Amino acid sequence: MHPASADPAALPAVALRPPKPGRMLWITAAWGACFIAIELGLRDAPILWFAALRALLAGAALVALGAVQHRPTPTGARAWGQVALLGIVNVAIAFAAMFAGVAGLATGAAAVLSNAQPLLILLPAWWFYGEKLSARTTTALVIGFTGLVLVAVPGGGGRGAAMSLLAAAAITAGTLLSRRLAGLDVVVTTGWHLMIGGLALVVLATAVEGAPVIAWTPRFMLVLLFLALVGTAASTVAWFTEARHSRMDALTGWTFLAPVFGVILAVAVLGERPSGWTVAGLSAVLAAMWTALRPAHRSPRPEPLHATPTPSKTATR
Numbered sequence: 001m002h003p004a005s006a007d008p009a010a011l012p013a014v015a016l017r018p019p020k021p022g023r024m025l026w027i028t029a030a031w032g033a034c035f036i037a038i039e040l041g042l043r044d045a046p047i048l049w050f051a052a053l054r055a056l057l058a059g060a061a062l063v064a065l066g067a068v069q070h071r072p073t074p075t076g077a078r079a080w081g082q083v084a085l086l087g088i089v090n091v092a093i094a095f096a097a098m099f100a101g102v103a104g105l106a107t108g109a110a111a112v113l114s115n116a117q118p119l120l121i122l123l124p125a126w127w128f129y130g131e132k133l134s135a136r137t138t139t140a141l142v143i144g145f146t147g148l149v150l151v152a153v154p155g156g157g158g159r160g161a162a163m164s165l166l167a168a169a170a171i172t173a174g175t176l177l178s179r180r181l182a183g184l185d186v187v188v189t190t191g192w193h194l195m196i197g198g199l200a201l202v203v204l205a206t207a208v209e210g211a212p213v214i215a216w217t218p219r220f221m222l223v224l225l226f227l228a229l230v231g232t233a234a235s236t237v238a239w240f241t242e243a244r245h246s247r248m249d250a251l252t253g254w255t256f257l258a259p260v261f262g263v264i265l266a267v268a269v270l271g272e273r274p275s276g277w278t279v280a281g282l283s284a285v286l287a288a289m290w291t292a293l294r295p296a297h298r299s300p301r302p303e304p305l306h307a308t309p310t311p312s313k314t315a316t317r
Contacts (some may be wrong), residue, residue, distance in 0.1 A: 024241045024254040027242075032261025034231040036269050037223045038099055044220035049212040051095040055198030057228035061192025062237065071185045073110045074192070082181055083189055084196050090130070091197020095168050099166030123174055126247025134166065135251050140291040144256065147284030150277050178240045189238035190237050193315070200282035 066073070175225055177188050181189050205212070214220070242251055263282055266272040274282075 009197045014246050017243050017245055019251050019254055021240065022025060024239055024251075025257070027238050028254055028257040029261050030083050030231050030235045031255070032259040033265055034227060035262045037227045037231065039266075039270060041220055041223040041227065042099070044215040044217055046205070046209045046213065047099045047294055048096055048191075048201055048209050049214060050224075051099045051207050052198050052201035053093055053224055054232055055201060057224065058232035058236070059191045059194030059196075061229060061233050061244060062187055063195060066185065066188040066191055068128045069187075071188045072190055073188050074184050075119045079181075081176070083184075084173055085179045086181065086189075086191040087196030089170050089177065089201055092200035092204070094170035094174060095169035095197070096201060098161045109115055124172070136291060140253070140288040143284055143291060144288030147281040147288060148286060150281030172252075175239070175243050175248070178243050182244045186240050187237055188193050190233070190240055194232065194236070251290055256285050259285060 038050075045053070065071075074083055259282065263274055263278070267274065
């Protein structure tokens with residue numbers, strides 16, 4: 001049996017560790033692939049209904065898994081209120097803006113702008129959790145922001161860029177909120193926040209797009225399954241797990257890799273040709289990631305001085 005749910009406001013005193021590289025690599029690869037899947041799926045479904053289906057299927061899978069494994073569900077109005085808030089921010093707002101960003105931009109550019117969390121999370125992490133900014137982290141912030149400008153401005157910015165940046169801001173807020181729920185089971189909490197956010201998207205989709213008009217082609221069903229089960233359910237559980245145990249700047253620095261995967265896959269799968277500005281911006285983003293994640297240089301400690309041994313009299317001939 002799993003332990004009973006704890007009060008989400010009582011943050012456990014956990015020693016923060018670096019993110020696990022293997023886990024972060026597959027999370028960011030999955031997120032990069034999500035932008036390709038979204039682009040393909042939007043050929044068969046409207047934006048908001050597609051986003052709602054992604055969230056509901058992912059949430060249902062995790063809630064069912066939690067029930068089979070007898071994991072504890074949140075208890076109390078406060079816990080459910082925080083789960084609901086996480087669902088509105090991290091799912092309803094983030095997914096709607098992300099899908100709209102892909103619809104309004106080249107897939108590679110949307111992947112870059114939607115993964116601006118490392119640049120947006122640093123000051124809130126310092127304010128809420130006391131994670132101080134180093135000179136190196138500040139440098140990474142400036143370099144990364146420059147890269148995002150290089151990607152967004154030549155294309156004229158516009159609605160697609162604004163929606164992608166809104167998605168990044170919502171995901172950043174969701175990551176910060178997720179640490180407040182560290183006393184709750186990560187699988188069940190992730191599942192229910194996806195269900196709540198998905199239901200909010202259904203309401204929004206009904207109001208904006210009307211009844212769903214979806215072409216249930218084999219391509220769309222495969223894309224939806226990948227988005228829901230791999231790109232959302234599995235990756236979000238892994239992400240929230242790391243968010244509970246890692247510094248926010250080190251954690252979100254890894255997400256600079258997601259647009260790298262996104263741009264590479266957009267070239268390989270969709271045949272997109274990134275502009276010189278996109279390549280320059282992506283290079284700056286990679287430089288920011290390297291600056292943020294490389295180990296701190298430490299001066300070697302001086303070797304202790306030892307007295308020079310004197311020859312033993314017995315050894316003298």
